[in-house]
Amino acid sequence: MIDELSHILWSSPTLRPESDCACAEETGSPVMLCSSPGQIMDSDCACVEAEALSESVWRSSTTPDCDCACAEALPASALALAPNLWQLPETLYRASLQQHQTLVFNPTGRGVIAALDASALARLECFARPQTLTDAMDRQLAMLGLISPLDAPVEFPAPQTLTAWLHLTEACNLRCTYCYVHQGPRAMDEAVGIAAVEAVFRSAVAHGYRAVKLKYAGGEPTLVWPLVPFLHRYAQDLAAGTGLDLRATLLSNGTRLTGSMLDWLAGNNLRLMVSLDGIGVGHDVQRPFADGRGSFDSMARNLDLALAADVALYLSVTVTGRNVAGLADTVRFALERDLAFHLNFSRAPEDVAQVQNPAEQARWIEGLRAAFAVASTYPGRRIDALLDLATFTAPHTYPCGAGRNYLVVDPAGRIAHCQMRLEASVTDVWTDDPLAAIRAENTSFSNPPVDTKPTCRTCLWRHVCAGGCPLLMCNTVSPYCSLYRALLPEMLYLEGLRLLKATGSAA
Numbered sequence: 001m002i003d004e005l006s007h008i009l010w011s012s013p014t015l016r017p018e019s020d021c022a023c024a025e026e027t028g029s030p031v032m033l034c035s036s037p038g039q040i041m042d043s044d045c046a047c048v049e050a051e052a053l054s055e056s057v058w059r060s061s062t063t064p065d066c067d068c069a070c071a072e073a074l075p076a077s078a079l080a081l082a083p084n085l086w087q088l089p090e091t092l093y094r095a096s097l098q099q100h101q102t103l104v105f106n107p108t109g110r111g112v113i114a115a116l117d118a119s120a121l122a123r124l125e126c127f128a129r130p131q132t133l134t135d136a137m138d139r140q141l142a143m144l145g146l147i148s149p150l151d152a153p154v155e156f157p158a159p160q161t162l163t164a165w166l167h168l169t170e171a172c173n174l175r176c177t178y179c180y181v182h183q184g185p186r187a188m189d190e191a192v193g194i195a196a197v198e199a200v201f202r203s204a205v206a207h208g209y210r211a212v213k214l215k216y217a218g219g220e221p222t223l224v225w226p227l228v229p230f231l232h233r234y235a236q237d238l239a240a241g242t243g244l245d246l247r248a249t250l251l252s253n254g255t256r257l258t259g260s261m262l263d264w265l266a267g268n269n270l271r272l273m274v275s276l277d278g279i280g281v282g283h284d285v286q287r288p289f290a291d292g293r294g295s296f297d298s299m300a301r302n303l304d305l306a307l308a309a310d311v312a313l314y315l316s317v318t319v320t321g322r323n324v325a326g327l328a329d330t331v332r333f334a335l336e337r338d339l340a341f342h343l344n345f346s347r348a349p350e351d352v353a354q355v356q357n358p359a360e361q362a363r364w365i366e367g368l369r370a371a372f373a374v375a376s377t378y379p380g381r382r383i384d385a386l387l388d389l390a391t392f393t394a395p396h397t398y399p400c401g402a403g404r405n406y407l408v409v410d411p412a413g414r415i416a417h418c419q420m421r422l423e424a425s426v427t428d429v430w431t432d433d434p435l436a437a438i439r440a441e442n443t444s445f446s447n448p449p450v451d452t453k454p455t456c457r458t459c460l461w462r463h464v465c466a467g468g469c470p471l472l473m474c475n476t477v478s479p480y481c482s483l484y485r486a487l488l489p490e491m492l493y494l495e496g497l498r499l500l501k502a503t504g505s506a507a
């Protein structure tokens, strides 16, 4: 049975007598199976955003977070069906599936992954020669973003959300092997916290944003718990006063969550992102307590409490050379609990260095492939938005919002581009417009659009991964480029097979 929220099945009941193309010779009703855009997962960076996805077409397009500086996307040109000529997009991706179906995906389209039978594909290919829309199927191809208006440049809408990482404390009760945060005793006090929230709203209003997203982070933010509800109440007041939407996520290692914290998160619609790196010892080797004990058991116990409390829960998995072999089990753990999750590539220098080695790359690919194979067996879950900063759902030109629509505030109120660059602050919360200051300082930090990156600008996947984390650009290309190139086509193929299976069309 088709899950109505994640698929549509379209079948043209008529032939096309008025067409002057070769497809007029096709017999039978063209059939097109489509997987609608999915969710953009939260990660601990400035995540990809997909809020521009049109709800007039897709009813399921909610937008989870990531733990980075989320990017935003969707070509505005795709939203209107202009009465002019339409054409095949230059970068349309096609691959053979089972049962004479062809997988089709437009990397600059609307995030739709489609399986077309021979008749539907023939009609689609007719648009190699620009022409007008002549019937319902043509309009459907246009609505799904599988064909584009002639000569219309791909445009990416401006972000609507200003995101801020509030680094509430430097302290943590864990000693994760890949952690990039300086640990220390400093914590934000209430006065700095209030100034930080005010600064975020001040810049949001000044730059015309419609929403503010706060990430309560650290260190481990539950160590300074009363500060979270205190600041969030203040942010709620500012949101009400300014008319801006407010969204918020607590980024936690999950070991210190209590029933009252979870009830408060659920009652105030905060998302909870918990880090999970493996099952049992697979988690413990990367995420031990300060005294060396493993943290899996207490974290997993609290996940169950969070589920029982109905908290909007997401798992953030940091992939390293140490846990990549166990990723399939980690993904299964998440899916068995129906939890959303995201796979982040480690930013630790040793992982980044090791993954340059072809043998190590092959090991990562094998581990990730096994994880996707597990994911593909779960119905109702699109194979997407799982791989660090890459998503089919939301074509994007910047990998993250750092330097554009992202502020990172340290415990002293200093503001930096990225949580990995806390020590390189460029302004503070007492500045009139900290976002303007962050944008103006582009010598110490650079986040260029992918179309300007020499190694990426002609790549088919450039609007799917956008070149990866800007801080990791070694020798001008992402150290994870080979993984993107190897796995993105495989993910599309798996999604195509899942689509056939969900609609009873698989072999």
Ligand code: SF4
Residues within 6 Å of the ligand: 044, 045, 046, 067, 068, 069, 347, 389, 399, 400, 401, 402, 418, 419, 420, 468, 469, 470, 471
């Ligand atoms: S620069 Fe890299 S680490 Fe920083 S927010 Fe962007 S993707 Fe995340």
Ligand code: SF4
Residues within 6 Å of the ligand: 450, 455, 456, 459, 460, 461, 462, 463, 465, 466, 467, 468, 477, 478, 480, 481, 482, 484, 485
């Ligand atoms: S990082 Fe690699 S896969 Fe991504 S756009 Fe650049 S060249 Fe393409």
